[in-house]
Amino acid sequence: MQDYQVSAQGLWEDSHFIGGHVACDFANTVSDRVKTNRAEERFASPEQVESWCRSHHLVVPKGTGWISPDHIAALQELRDVGYGLLCKLIEGEAPSAADLSRVLKSAASLSIKPAVSGEGRTVFDLQKTVLQSGEDLPGLLALYILDLIYTADRHRLRRCSRCGWLFYDRSKSARRRWCSMKSCGNREKAKRHYQQRVSGFS
Numbered sequence: 106m107q108d109y110q111v112s113a114q115g116l117w118e119d120s121h122f123i124g125g126h127v128a129c130d131f132a133n134t135v136s137d138r139v140k141t142n143r144a145e146e147r148f149a150s151p152e153q154v155e156s157w158c159r160s161h162h163l164v165v166p167k168g169t170g171w172i173s174p175d176h177i178a179a180l181q182e183l184r185d186v187g188y189g190l191l192c193k194l195i196e197g198e199a200p201s202a203a204d205l206s207r208v209l210k211s212a213a214s215l216s217i218k219p220a221v222s223g224e225g226r227t228v229f230d231l232q233k234t235v236l237q238s239g240e241d242l243p244g245l246l247a248l249y250i251l252d253l254i255y256t257a258d259r260h261r262l263r264r265c266s267r268c269g270w271l272f273y274d275r276s277k278s279a280r281r282r283w284c285s286m287k288s289c290g291n292r293e294k295a296k297r298h299y300q301q302r303v304s305g306f307s
């Protein structure tokens with residue numbers, strides 16, 4: 106498992122979730138994966154995991170006693186395996202059988218029934234799922250990784266080239282390039298503007 110710097114960013118809020126799919130938001134609990142010397146762990150503490158779950162409206166027990174360091178380690182490991190699998194999908198490559206079986210094994214360990222909703226295609230419904238223990242969190246999130254791998258339109262799944270965050274583009278035009286226009290999109294625009302000005306003076 107990779108070692109990341111611990112992020113100075115605090116707890117999770119609804120506005121941080123730009124992934125468009127729970128599996129993307131889970132993968133995005135590491136910041137700045139593109140410049141790996143700056144990659145930051147944002148699932149470092151029980152408080153961060155708890156706030157991520159609550160912001161996703163997953164019903165969890167009160168406090169943070171339900172998440173142990175072992176649960177966090179299992180989550181971090183699953184997340185990195187999931188991120189690797191989803192990146193392979195984006196690049197049009199076959200997933201590694203070992204990585205896929207790691208996610209399947211985690212999903213098979215789930216001891217609760219996830220809530221489902223939707224007509225036609227059944228979808229997992231995180232907001233109606235009640236989690237009793239941190240033991241079940243990796244299994245629950247593994248289901249979302251599998252859902253994205255097997256049912257999503259892979260051309261809508263993208264990786265922000267500035268920060269490495271993943272997102273599922275649900276827009277009609279499906280031309281979104283950045284995790285968020287507010288952060289990476291605007292930074293890229295400013296960079297291009299600066300480069301044009303510099304080259305204009307040379």
Ligand SMILES: [Zn+2]
Nearest residue numbers: 265268284289
């Ligand atoms: Zn980005």
